[in-house]
Amino acid sequence: MKVLIVEDEKELSKSIVNYLKQEQFVCETAECYAEAQDKIICYDYDCVLLDISLPDGNGFNLLELLKSQKKNDGVIIISAKNSIDDKIKGLTLGADDYLSKPFHLAELSARIKAIIRRKSFEGNNQVVIGQLVIDLNQKTASWGQDLLEFTRKELELLLFLLSNKEKVVSKKAIAEHLSGDNADLFPNFDFIYAHIKNLKKKMAEAGCPDYIQSVYGLGYKFVY
Amino acid sequence: MQLLSKTVRSYLIYCVVIIICSIPTLYFLLYNFIRHESEEALHIRKEHIIKSTAKLHSIRELQQYIQFHEDLTITPLDSSIEKTDEKTSKIFEYDSISQENIPFAIFSFPLEFEHKKYRIDLRESLIEREELMELILSIQISVLMLLLAGLFFINKNLASKIWTPFYQILEKVKEIEVNRDAELNLPKTNIREFEDLKQAILYLAKKNRRVYQVQKEFTENAAHEMQTPLAIFQSKLELLMQSMNLNEEQANLIESLLNVSQRLSRLNRSLLLLAKIENEQFIEKEEIDVCEVIQALIGQFSEQFRYQKIKSDIHLPNPIYLKANTTLLEILFSNLISNAIKYNLEQGIFLLNSNSRNEIIISNSGRLSAVHSADMFERFTKNASAQEGIGLGLAIVKKICDTCHYQIDYHFDDDLRLHHFKVKF
Structure with missing residues (x-):
């Protein structure tokens, strides 16, 4: 799967490449408008990460270019502005998602995967890890023949960890993924611990191996 | 209070004060002048009477003379008792034709005729004199009133006409919103002060818009400049988290750093939000x-x-x-x-x-x-x-x-x- 990262901040795009590379993504980067323009015209990508403010141009124009070329690339706008106007503009122009800086790499990775899944498995939107199947349309999970009775949050959590398989996902990233801006309101991350505990318990009851590891106090990791 | 009514009020107060003071002053001045004139006339008359009576030869002729002049009466004086000076007094007599009391001035003076003393009373109607005064006063009052009314209306109309561009400018200024780019359409005026005001307002509005723009740009730049390094910091931490063989101490350090970066980004977000509200960037209602x-x-x-x-x-x-x-x-x-x-x-x-x-x-x-x-x-x-x-x-x-x-x-x-x-x- 090919991802183009259009970001003028070298260090940030290096981090993104570094993180995504470990998940069998082929990453290319463009640091300026002209370079991004060339790459968008010449190649097809599964997903394009687009920074709005580039030194020599506006990311929205690149988005328009993509759409005018009738390409099927998924687009995630990453912007430092976090303004509602920009968000609406981006989404109306045909972007698939909008992420404001700073973001968690785990969140970015999960969103890229969600977009690619939506684009490539038209209709049949499933995540399969061995015998563990998550049906994203039905919002259900099953282990072999058994249906796992997860709550909505538990399912979201499992999918998030799965999207960052073999990676340590910080509790903060999980909290924000599950509650958005309200994550700040929880006095601590015990609620994540509670969700993880339930998740593990339900999976164990169905005979599913213990895929979820705790990494000290830092976070959790899905190990397959 | 409206500027207009303030000026008009000052004019009005001035006029009323002038009228209130001028009417009695005028009355007394006129009154004294007319009295003085009529007294003078009486004295001339007296001289004339004395001269005329001197030519008479008998008391009979004198009585005829007195009878001939209706406004004269003669009273013989007991010379030993009464001593007469000239004096003027005022009496009212009922007049059967006009059916009202008519004021008369009585001017008395002594007259010696054939070694006998007489007192002559010269009677003069005051009615013309008072009517004249009344007429003059009423003309005076109506002129002043007319003047006052005229002054009031001219001022009001003229002032409201003159101030029209000012009020128009004021209305436009009230509508100014720095976050709108619309050009200010201030009315044309041929009064220099208002033209200066207009120019000053246009300049201010332009400068305000410029400052607002700069501030807005600063807000956006600040967001960009702060959020990007924060994003890099956070992403590096997340990569660090993925490193193999992380021990617990390192994990704790990374967690602390993650918390700090979260707090920083939240702080930044809140400050930007405050700036946005201060800049009144949320205007759609x-x-x-x-x-x-x-x-x-x-x-x-x-x-x-x-x-x-x-x-x-x-x-x-x-x-x-x-x-x-x-x-x-x-x-x-x-x-x-x-x-x-x-x-x-x-x-x-x-x-x-x-x-x-x-x-x-x-x-x-x-x-x-x-x-x-x-x-x-x-x-x-x-x-x-x-x-x-x-x-x-x-x-x-x-x-x-x-x-x-x-x-x-x-x-x-x-x-x-x-x-x-x-x-x-």
């Missing part, structure tokens, strides 16, 4: 029901309520319709509600009520008793026991209330041990 907005927010907080086992009671019986910016209202109430959750106790109380006076009251139990309410809405005065807060939540609330002209009050109820925040629209 629509008719909304505040209660509906709050209900939707409460839904979003349900998990936090459940998690802290907070007993909540929401009582919003009547809709409160407002013309307001939805985003601002959402930020306002989400800050107040999240505050009430953040500083609440485990199994605490959360109450949300509206009343018919367009007020919304949010009450919560808390770890602290009364907070000094004056500092409450200042930036960075946070509750020492709550490390999670960054001290900007209530500053944002206050800022929103100030820009939207809502009133926010805080008080602590000692009996129920509840903190109350009241927003009045």
